[in-house]
Amino acid sequence: xxxxxxWIVLFILIIxxxxxxxxxxxxxxxxxxxxxxxxxHTSEVEVNLFYNIRLSRTxxxxxxxxxxALSGSIFQTIFRNPLVSPDVLGVSSGCSVGAVLxxxxxxxxxxxxxxxxxxxxxxxxxxxxxxxxFVKNDRILGLVLAGIVMGSIxxxxxxxxxxxxxxxxxxxxxxxxxxxxxNNATWSQFNIIFLPIMLITVxxxxxxxxxxxxxxxxxxxxxxxxxxxxxxxxxxxxxTLLVALxxxxxxxxxxxxxxxxxxxxxxxxxxxxxxFSLSFLTGSILLIVSDVLARTLFTIELPISxxxxxxxxxxxxxxxxxxxxxxx
Amino acid sequence: MSxxxxxxxxxxxxxxxxxxxxxxxxxxxxxxxxxVNGVGKTTLIRTIMGFEKKVCGKIYYNDIDIDKMTYKExxxxxxxxxxxxxxxxxxxxxxxxxxxxxxxxxIFSKPSKKDIELAKNILEKLNIxxxxxxxxxxxxxxxxxIVYLARTYMQNASYMVLDExxxxxxxxxxNDFLDILExxxxxxxxxxxxxxxxxxxAYEYADRILMIKNGNIFSDLKRTQTxxxxxLKKSLTNLYEKEVKVITDDNKSxxxx
Numbered sequence: 001x002x003x004x005x006x007w008i009v010l011f012i013l014i015i016x017x018x019x020x021x022x023x024x025x026x027x028x029x030x031x032x033x034x035x036x037x038x039x040x041h042t043s044e045v046e047v048n049l050f051y052n053i054r055l056s057r058t059x060x061x062x063x064x065x066x067x068x069a070l071s072g073s074i075f076q077t078i079f080r081n082p083l084v085s086p087d088v089l090g091v092s093s094g095c096s097v098g099a100v101l102x103x104x105x106x107x108x109x110x111x112x113x114x115x116x117x118x119x120x121x122x123x124x125x126x127x128x129x130x131x132x133x134f135v136k137n138d139r140i141l142g143l144v145l146a147g148i149v150m151g152s153i154x155x156x157x158x159x160x161x162x163x164x165x166x167x168x169x170x171x172x173x174x175x176x177x178x179x180x181x182x183n184n185a186t187w188s189q190f191n192i193i194f195l196p197i198m199l200i201t202v203x204x205x206x207x208x209x210x211x212x213x214x215x216x217x218x219x220x221x222x223x224x225x226x227x228x229x230x231x232x233x234x235x236x237x238x239x240t241l242l243v244a245l246x247x248x249x250x251x252x253x254x255x256x257x258x259x260x261x262x263x264x265x266x267x268x269x270x271x272x273x274x275x276f277s278l279s280f281l282t283g284s285i286l287l288i289v290s291d292v293l294a295r296t297l298f299t300i301e302l303p304i305s306x307x308x309x310x311x312x313x314x315x316x317x318x319x320x321x322x323x324x325x326x327x328x
Numbered sequence: 329m330s331x332x333x334x335x336x337x338x339x340x341x342x343x344x345x346x347x348x349x350x351x352x353x354x355x356x357x358x359x360x361x362x363x364v365n366g367v368g369k370t371t372l373i374r375t376i377m378g379f380e381k382k383v384c385g386k387i388y389y390n391d392i393d394i395d396k397m398t399y400k401e402x403x404x405x406x407x408x409x410x411x412x413x414x415x416x417x418x419x420x421x422x423x424x425x426x427x428x429x430x431x432x433x434x435i436f437s438k439p440s441k442k443d444i445e446l447a448k449n450i451l452e453k454l455n456i457x458x459x460x461x462x463x464x465x466x467x468x469x470x471x472x473x474i475v476y477l478a479r480t481y482m483q484n485a486s487y488m489v490l491d492e493x494x495x496x497x498x499x500x501x502x503n504d505f506l507d508i509l510e511x512x513x514x515x516x517x518x519x520x521x522x523x524x525x526x527x528x529x530a531y532e533y534a535d536r537i538l539m540i541k542n543g544n545i546f547s548d549l550k551r552t553q554t555x556x557x558x559x560l561k562k563s564l565t566n567l568y569e570k571e572v573k574v575i576t577d578d579n580k581s582x583x584x585x
Contacts, residue, residue: 080417206436213427215417219379224483225403225431269463271419273438305385 003277005268009281010196011061015151016288020058021152023051023296029053057185060193061291062284064182064250065260067197067242069283070276071258073264074204074239078214078232079140085258086243087234089147092254093154095247096178100161103173110184113177114192114248126148129233139218139232157195179303182291193245199237200245201280208273211235215272245301254305255312262319286311329355329390329405329486329519336385337543338368338375345371347543348385353521354550355486358513360530361523362567363540369523370411372540373491374534376521377408389487403431407480412469413492419457421467422447427519443482450478454508456546470501477512490522495530502526506533520541527564527572527583531557557581 022028022307028036028046035041036050071086087093098120130145135142158178165171197205204211210231212219221228246253260283264275272279290307297307331353343370353359353376363369374380378387378394389393389405407428417421418428425447426439433439439447451457456474464472473493480488493509494502510533513520523532530537537560539547549556549565557574561583564572570585 157400207429209427209433209438212419212423213430216427219377221400222379223377223403223408224427225398225400225408231435269418271417271423273423274329280558294454 002268002270002274005276006281009285010276012121013281013285013288014237016285016292017058017062019059020030020288020292021054023292024054025295025301050133052187053185056187056190057291058288060185060250061182061288063190063194063197063255064246064281065256065283065287067201067283068253068256069245069260069286070201070204070258070280071239071242072283073272073279074211074235075259076261078235079144080215082262084144085145085255086239087151087223087257088144089125089128089240090150091121091125091240091243092247092252093158095121095153095244096252097154097157097161099177099251100158100174104165104170105175106159108170108173116242117248118288122241125237125240125244126155129236133238139229143236148198168237174326176303177251179305180247180253180297181294181301181303182250183295183301184249189249193249197242197245198309200242204235204238205276207235207238208229208276212273237325250304251293252305253287253308255308256283256290259312259315260286263315266319275292331406331487331519331521332391333376333390334386334388335386336375336387337383338371338380339383344543346375346382349544350385351538351548353487353519355519356513357535358520358533359522359536359538360534361521361538361540362525362527362530363523364568367540368543369540370491373521373523376489377406399542400431401412401419402483403483405485406487406489407483407485409473409476409480409488409493411489411493412472412496418463418465421451421456421464424464424475425451425478425482425494428479428484431483441558447478447482450481451475454512455477470498470505471497473497473505474508477508480518481512481516485516488521490520491493492523492525494524494526502529503532508510509533524582527560528581529558531581531583537563539563 012313021033022030026049028050032041035049036047044281068086075084075086075088076082095117098116099113100164102108102116124255128143128150131149132142135145143242156280162171162174165174210226213224213226214228217227261279263279264282266274268278290304294302294307296306333349333351335348335350337348338344344404344570361369361372371380375382376387389402394402405435426443428516429443430437448460451460454477456471459467459471459475494505497505506529512518535551537549538545549559549563561572561574564583572583572585574581574583
């Protein structure tokens with residue numbers, strides 16, 4: 001691993017975290033934050049704001065961005081395709097169905113929505129994997145096709161539910177959920193997803209050499225003694241769980257998983273073994289910047305996917321221009 | 329280490345590619361495979377590696393049915409060097425070579441310091457130590473082939489299957505690579521099976537030449553047999569369905585049409 005790059009990126013992330021703690025509808029100065037941290041700040045409200053709102057939100061954004069980016073890097077590596085996103089098996093669409101069902105039929109309470117979201121995301125992915133088995137020769141093509149099929153079914157269900165949803169209350173909740181956001185972040189939410197995300201990240205980290213070998217393609221990987229089928233399913237499930245965990249409380253966060261690996265490649269042309277932590281940190285930075293923009297650009301807070309989609313499009317244009325001679 | 333195919337058939341939808349084919353590849357021999365385009369050279373190679381679904385027949389590595397072996401067990405016997413067409417991944421050569429150790433590692437472990445030293449050593453021995461930190465998509469095709477040899481060494485197999493290793497190399501590098509391959513095979517005791525379109529390379533380097541036509545091996549020639557060159561000429565004529573002639577000069581022979 002490139003230690004120097006790691007420390008630089010970590011340093012940038014820390015700066016971003018500090019900015020994220022300062023900025024918002026109510027701005028805290030660096031001096032405020034320092035005095036809050038050493039414990040002699042006078043305003044109880046600001047201390048509360050810092051610890052319970054800003055910090056919980058920032059930490060949630062950091063692990064969410066990292067999880068999405070890592071998932072994206074891993075998907076692009078094992079699918080050997082730079083345009084694959086973690087949604088390729090329909091996890092986000094599945095999650096959306098769960099969330100919309102919960103809003104329309106079950107009242108849309110926080111815990112019930114999160115559980116439904118997670119369950120449906122995982123179910124759709126499992127079903128995609130099951131469907132993919134019917135494409136005999138090309139496993140990867142099978143997975144992509146199955147993902148498209150499941151995604152399409154999911155969006156038709158969502159459209160139907162929107163049609164019957166109460167336009168005064170449910171419809172708005174649905175739309176907000178589909179555009180994502182971290183405005184409801186709390187420490188208790190952080191506590192729920194922190195451990196699973198870290199656990200999966202550690203397992204994926206331990207699997208990084210196998211994931212790397214998968215990127216040689218099925219046959220070469222087999223010839224090196226890798227049980228491709230088993231490793232692929234394990235890795236895909238774990239990487240998908242990361243996304244489902246994030247989406248289940250933040251709603252759909254688009255583009256981060258697709259884009260982060262490309263940003264990493266711009267400054268570190270290396271394999272997943274060496275870029276593993278850089279991928280995570282880069283996603284954190286990308287999402288934290290997006291989140292800060294989402295809550296500071298206008299007087300009302302923007303849903304996160306509006307910002308990430310826009311940044312994503314701009315970055316993709318830069319990448320296209322920069323790499324016009326080489327393929328992505 | 330020997331490889332044996334018994335009555336193997338492979339079909340793509342309803343086209344028969346390999347038809348009841350049987351061969352035995354012996355240890356420490358360099359065997360070349362010749363055949364016209366689209367006749368199934370790559371399919372045969374992939375079948376030997378266990379990548380193709382066969383309609384019938386059995387494949388044995390050292391008399392063990394490969395259907396009863398795990399990929400790990402197979403990889404300790406036979407190594408594979410695919411045809412280099414595209415290189416999308418950017419690995420450092422050293423990391424790439426260390427991947428050969430995968431068959432000795434459990435699912436969560438990584439190559440040890442000792443493995444990395446070993447990899448450096450073999451790169452030195454193959455005279456490409458300077459490539460250690462280069463990315464494999466930025467080095468020449470000839471260099472990459474040798475990096476592949478180094479990886480094969482790490483894999484600890486005793487047989488190597490190569491799909492047209494000379495196809496992407498220039499005129500002189502083809503000989504360079506086969507010289508290195510020959511030395512590598514003799515020094516470390518590897519059997520080799522490789523396909524090529526160039527009968528002259530086969531004649532120069534092969535201990536044995538197989539030719540494939542109509543889904544089966546139709547010619548099997550050993551360097552040690554009598555009338556090797558004439559038999560080869562006859563078989564080549566048969567293979568390409570054109571009169572193949574040979575000229576000899578300075579103890580070297582050249583086949584041409």
